[in-house]
Amino acid sequence: MTASYLSFQSFVDTSHKYFAASWGGLHWERQIRASAAPRRSPSGSGMSVLVTGAAGFVGTHCSLALRKRGDGVVGVDNFNAYYDPSLKKARKSLLASHGVFVVEGDINDGRLLAKLFDVVPFTHVLHLAAQAGVRYAMENPASYVHSNIAGLVTLLEACKDADPQPAIVWASSSSVYGLNDKVPFSERDRTDQPASLYAATKKAGEEITHTYNHIYGLSITGLRFFTVYGPWGRPDMAYFSFTRNILQGKPITVYRGKDHVDLARDFTYIDDIVKGCLGSLDTARKSTGTGGKKRGPAPYRIFNLGNTSPVTVPTLVSILEKHLRVKAKKNVIEMPGNGDVPFTHANITLAREQLGYKPTTNLDAGLKKFVKWYLSYYGYTRGSSKNSRQ
Numbered sequence: 001m002t003a004s005y006l007s008f009q010s011f012v013d014t015s016h017k018y019f020a021a022s023w024g025g026l027h028w029e030r031q032i033r034a035s036a037a038p039r040r041s042p043s044g045s046g047m048s049v050l051v052t053g054a055a056g057f058v059g060t061h062c063s064l065a066l067r068k069r070g071d072g073v074v075g076v077d078n079f080n081a082y083y084d085p086s087l088k089k090a091r092k093s094l095l096a097s098h099g100v101f102v103v104e105g106d107i108n109d110g111r112l113l114a115k116l117f118d119v120v121p122f123t124h125v126l127h128l129a130a131q132a133g134v135r136y137a138m139e140n141p142a143s144y145v146h147s148n149i150a151g152l153v154t155l156l157e158a159c160k161d162a163d164p165q166p167a168i169v170w171a172s173s174s175s176v177y178g179l180n181d182k183v184p185f186s187e188r189d190r191t192d193q194p195a196s197l198y199a200a201t202k203k204a205g206e207e208i209t210h211t212y213n214h215i216y217g218l219s220i221t222g223l224r225f226f227t228v229y230g231p232w233g234r235p236d237m238a239y240f241s242f243t244r245n246i247l248q249g250k251p252i253t254v255y256r257g258k259d260h261v262d263l264a265r266d267f268t269y270i271d272d273i274v275k276g277c278l279g280s281l282d283t284a285r286k287s288t289g290t291g292g293k294k295r296g297p298a299p300y301r302i303f304n305l306g307n308t309s310p311v312t313v314p315t316l317v318s319i320l321e322k323h324l325r326v327k328a329k330k331n332v333i334e335m336p337g338n339g340d341v342p343f344t345h346a347n348i349t350l351a352r353e354q355l356g357y358k359p360t361t362n363l364d365a366g367l368k369k370f371v372k373w374y375l376s377y378y379g380y381t382r383g384s385s386k387n388s389r390q
């Protein structure tokens, strides 16, 4: 037995149970290295990327896109039960079939993160793990503090201590614009009026990452995603839960603003978001620190990733009805004071100029792809309300 195996084993023995279970010794260390190794490929950029929240909606799509073009990817995800964990497990299997290994663990586990950086000199971190959802923040505020504040700081500590320090690209949110009513939302607009705790934690994330950029020279890119949708999406989001209810013949609740004004979102298709994430990774300059010490200034960037064409929620419902070929039973009620904002609309000039970001999928085309995936994943056949998974 080698010395490195012994020290690894003692580390595993003293760590949490799930860690021991999911690593299981040298075999697992080999899997991590294999998954992280870039492949020779004309389109790959030779990166080794740690993707947090890899079993999530955006994490799965980004991990697949990176792996497909030849980059090395290792995922980490805690598979929490905010929404159906079996969907996260199915995404994990999809990733495994493409050679992406996802470690089951929490970003609050600093020992796990340090071990991952010991095993692999990650060049980049794509940080997507978070407690998402605007309205759930009123039900479970602690989960937002756990993942979006404490977890973020633990991750940044691990990145700052890593040698080499990775460049970090992470998901902020359009919700940071809060009550801002200047449209379209530009990165220079005020973001000091969050309307939900979720938004407040994302805004805090922007300030926290700035601190680590300033003190430790970490290269930081924050991406403000605008209501992302698509295949393998999130069951808690309106387009997904509306689809489920419409197919099951159940009513949907459509929120409306004051004075009967329709709510609107700058719905953005997942493939466009993936291109924005990869463009950010490709253009991120290196962190400048080593051994926890800054050696020079590092870039701090923030970009909107939206679609620049807001659509009202009733129009979203009509498009779904068309693709599902089923009429929705709608309850229209005034938006409760639950953290929602009346509209979002992204100005994407900065991302276009600096990342080459150019969204190409409109809501009709994107929802068509989503519905196709949904019907297939949940085992529906056209003309039947029966399915095999729900």
Ligand SMILES: NC(=O)c1ccc[n+]([C@@H]2O[C@H](COP(=O)([O-])OP(=O)(O)OC[C@H]3O[C@@H](n4cnc5c(N)ncnc54)[C@H](O)[C@@H]3O)[C@@H](O)[C@H]2O)c1
Pocket: 052, 053, 054, 055, 056, 057, 058, 059, 076, 077, 078, 079, 080, 088, 105, 106, 107, 108, 127, 128, 129, 130, 131, 132, 133, 146, 147, 151, 171, 172, 173, 174, 224, 225, 226, 227, 228, 229, 234
């Ligand atoms: N989908 C959107 O419309 C949208 C919009 C704006 C911002 N965002 C942000 O983009 C990121 C990805 O969102 P998504 O839609 O893929 O959400 P998601 O919930 O599908 O993915 C997040 C993943 O992170 C994991 N996770 C949560 N807390 C964790 C922790 N403490 N440790 C390890 N893993 C943890 C979850 O299990 C989940 O698989 C999030 O940061 C979210 O806040 C999403």
Ligand SMILES: O=C(O)[C@H]1O[C@H](OP(=O)(O)OP(=O)(O)OC[C@H]2O[C@@H](n3ccc(=O)[nH]c3=O)[C@H](O)[C@@H]2O)[C@H](O)[C@@H](O)[C@H]1O
Pocket: 132, 133, 134, 172, 173, 174, 175, 176, 225, 226, 227, 228, 236, 237, 238, 239, 253, 254, 255, 256, 263, 264, 265, 313, 340
């Ligand atoms: O861009 C973001 O930063 C955020 O995007 C997403 O939030 P939202 O834009 O709120 O998406 P989503 O829930 O699909 O509601 C869409 C619309 O349907 C309305 N809505 C919603 C539910 C319902 O039952 N009825 C309804 O009318 C609702 O009032 C809204 O007008 C992410 O979930 C979030 O994680 C965050 O990151």
